[in-house]
Amino acid sequence: MTPQIAIQGVTKSFGSFQALKGVTFDIAKGEFFSMLGASGCGKTTLLRILAGIEQPTTGRVSIDAKDMTGVPPERRPTNMVFQSYAIFPHMNVEENIGYGLKNLKLSRAEAAAAIAGALEMVKLEGMAKRNAHALSGGQRQRVALARALVMRPKVLLLDEPLSALDKKLREDMQLELRAMQRSLGITFVFVTHDQEEAMTLSDRIAIVSGGRILQIDTPKRLYDAPVNREVAEFIGTMNLIPARVSGPGMVEGALGTLSAAFADVAPRETGAAVHLALRPERLRLGDEGLGGTVREAVYLGDRITYLVDVPGLAAPLRVADSNRSGEMRRIGAPVRVSWPDDAGLVLGD
Amino acid sequence: MRPLTIYAALFMAFIYGPVLLLVVFSLNDNTFATFPLKGFTLRHYVEMWSQAPMLAALGNSLRIGLGVTLLTTAIAIPAALALTRFRFPGKPAILGAMMLPLVIPSIVLAVSLLVIILKFLNIPLSLWTVAAGHVLICLPFCTSVLMSRMEGFDPSLEEASRDLGSPPWQTFRRVTLPLAMPGVISSLLLGFIISFDEFVIAFFLTGTDNTLPVYLYSQLRFPNRLPATLALGSLILVGSTLLVVIAEILRRRGVQSNNPGDL
Numbered sequence: 002m003t004p005q006i007a008i009q010g011v012t013k014s015f016g017s018f019q020a021l022k023g024v025t026f027d028i029a030k031g032e033f034f035s036m037l038g039a040s041g042c043g044k045t046t047l048l049r050i051l052a053g054i055e056q057p058t059t060g061r062v063s064i065d066a067k068d069m070t071g072v073p074p075e076r077r078p079t080n081m082v083f084q085s086y087a088i089f090p091h092m093n094v095e096e097n098i099g100y101g102l103k104n105l106k107l108s109r110a111e112a113a114a115a116i117a118g119a120l121e122m123v124k125l126e127g128m129a130k131r132n133a134h135a136l137s138g139g140q141r142q143r144v145a146l147a148r149a150l151v152m153r154p155k156v157l158l159l160d161e162p163l164s165a166l167d168k169k170l171r172e173d174m175q176l177e178l179r180a181m182q183r184s185l186g187i188t189f190v191f192v193t194h195d196q197e198e199a200m201t202l203s204d205r206i207a208i209v210s211g212g213r214i215l216q217i218d219t220p221k222r223l224y225d226a227p228v229n230r231e232v233a234e235f236i237g238t239m240n241l242i243p244a245r246v247s248g249p250g251m252v253e254g255a256l257g258t259l260s261a262a263f264a265d266v267a268p269r270e271t272g273a274a275v276h277l278a279l280r281p282e283r284l285r286l287g288d289e290g291l292g293g294t295v296r297e298a299v300y301l302g303d304r305i306t307y308l309v310d311v312p313g314l315a316a317p318l319r320v321a322d323s324n325r326s327g328e329m330r331r332i333g334a335p336v337r338v339s340w341p342d343d344a345g346l347v348l349g350d
Numbered sequence: 351m352r353p354l355t356i357y358a359a360l361f362m363a364f365i366y367g368p369v370l371l372l373v374v375f376s377l378n379d380n381t382f383a384t385f386p387l388k389g390f391t392l393r394h395y396v397e398m399w400s401q402a403p404m405l406a407a408l409g410n411s412l413r414i415g416l417g418v419t420l421l422t423t424a425i426a427i428p429a430a431l432a433l434t435r436f437r438f439p440g441k442p443a444i445l446g447a448m449m450l451p452l453v454i455p456s457i458v459l460a461v462s463l464l465v466i467i468l469k470f471l472n473i474p475l476s477l478w479t480v481a482a483g484h485v486l487i488c489l490p491f492c493t494s495v496l497m498s499r500m501e502g503f504d505p506s507l508e509e510a511s512r513d514l515g516s517p518p519w520q521t522f523r524r525v526t527l528p529l530a531m532p533g534v535i536s537s538l539l540l541g542f543i544i545s546f547d548e549f550v551i552a553f554f555l556t557g558t559d560n561t562l563p564v565y566l567y568s569q570l571r572f573p574n575r576l577p578a579t580l581a582l583g584s585l586i587l588v589g590s591t592l593l594v595v596i597a598e599i600l601r602r603r604g605v606q607s608n609n610p611g612d613l
């Protein structure tokens with residue numbers, strides 16, 4: 002993997018507020034890289050720094066091994082889909098999409114073909130002459146996407162580019178984006194709020210929180226081995242049980258002494274306060290394990306989610322039952338919860 | 351009639367009455383602007399064209415107005431851009447200083463300009479010095495009109511343009527200027543109108559040539575020339591009304607096609 006983008010110790014301050022608190026990572030050529038994080042955590046700020054619209058306060062960014070410090074947006078091999086769309090209001094759809102092509106010195110026919118292709122890609126055929134102010138939110142978003150895609154940049158920066166689309170269209174566009182990214186080998190840096198979208202599309206995902214990167218990993222690794230409680234809660238759902246480290250591979254808590262996998266590499270001292278983390282779908286209801294009572298049962302068809310009260314635990318355990326037996330347990334019924342040895346993860350805060 | 355209706359009627363009469371009176375007298379078949387009206391005539395409008403000094407003054411005013419507004423708007427565009435786009439130390443002070451001529455009485459400004467021009471710069475008074483004075487008083491008006499327009503649109507539009515490969519000057523030409531166009535048109539009109547009917551500065555700073563307001567003032571001593579003045583006044587009234595209507599139509603069209611509010 003040749004890193005296409007190298008981000009080194011980037012911080013960004015707005016006055017006394019630090020929006021990015023030291024970010025270092027690489028993005029590989031042709032990678033579909035996503036950033037996932039709560040509102041205000043600095044995702045847009047980082048994209049704007051990659052695009053050259055903002056300058057980092059400290060640290061630097063290189064693209065294709067070239068230091069980008071001081072290189073203005075128009076001379077970077079990047080294009081961006083703006084979170085606010087930034088559609089030019091004095092132009093129609095076609096002129097918006099063709100805006101950047103004018104700077105590429107294409108022939109008229111080439112430009113027309115590129116615009117037609119982009120329109121088709123975002124399913125806006127027949128809207129070429131529509132005025133920008135006559136577009137719906139979702140249509141504007143697709144024009145913004147087409148306007149950047151048509152430039153075929155080496156790096157495409159997408160700031161929540163599908164957020165305004167309905168489910169069906171959004172899924173279609175996800176497939177289109179993924180296919181296009183593969184066939185053209187463009188590096189995508191994709192910002193989203195939607196963890197499912199990030200999991201579906203990405204080669205790797207960065208979890209961002211409060212201006213820092215918590216973890217960068219493949220979707221599978223993020224789900225199976227989150228580095229801390231915050232990541233675990235961000236991706237999917239997780240049962241967290243307060244516990245203390247009692248020895249190598251062992252924790253002790255309200256449930257007694259249990260074996261668990263230590264996900265993070267840092268060795269933990271005996272007695273350290275941690276959480277035992279269990280994914281709901283790794284838990285089984287059966288004849289053995291912890292005794293408890295069903296507090297809530299939600300029938301979802303492909304699975305049933307139970308909340309099980311266990312004596313000694315403050316929060317009920319969430320159990321996702323695969324509904325193989327087709328039988329549903331009643332509220333108040335006594336049950337036993339168990340899990341395989343490798344299901345328990347030890348997480349710090 | 352309801353009280354509000356009466357109020358509105360009185361209000362309109364108060365504002366437009368004198369102006370309409372001007373038009374009425376310009377069409378009255380009498381050398382003196384008095385009632386009762388004697389009859390309808392267009393002869394004042396014909397006579398007007400034989401008054402060479404008045405036409406010369408009109409020409410001067412039109413030329414100065416046009417030149418002043420073009421120059422002022424050209425200066426005001428970058429100023430408004432800088433003041434709306436960038437944050438820099440001392441910006442409030444600069445903003446305040448730029449707007450100051452708005453509150454300085456023009457008589458004070460005129461006298462001080464006169465002193466500067468004659469005592470320090472040693473430039474003879476002429477229409478050029480009048481124009482220079484007019485640029486000074488128009489600048490704050492034109493800048494604030496442009497600023498209010500430029501504050502109205504999303505800065506990410508300019509960022510998007512840069513991102514799509516347009517360097518700053520091209521971004522200005524392809525995005526900023528078209529979006530600011532309604533403001534530019536307002537600025538051009540405002541500058542022209544301020545210069546065209548400005549009296550005090552023109553009176554102090556002009557040499558042997560007159561602008562129209564200065565000329566008209568000097569003619570008040572000759573009552574028999576009044577009707578031609580009224581005729582000219584009526585024509586100017588029609589002309590400026592047309593100008594404002596056209597500008598408003600352009601502005602509306604501009605707002606409709608690039609309403610910054612919904613993008």
Ligand SMILES: Nc1ncnc2c1ncn2[C@@H]1O[C@H](COP(=O)(O)OP(=O)(O)OP(=O)(O)O)[C@@H](O)[C@H]1O
Binds near residue numbers: 047
């Ligand atoms: N120009 C600015 N001046 C001051 N503060 C800013 C500026 N731009 C961003 N911020 C602050 O920096 C933080 C990160 O903003 P950013 O737009 O990067 O968040 P985000 O992760 O994209 O959020 P969202 O998911 O809501 O889009 C926010 O707290 C924001 O208020």
Ligand SMILES: [Mg+2]
Binds near residue numbers: 044045046084160
């Ligand atoms: Mg954002």
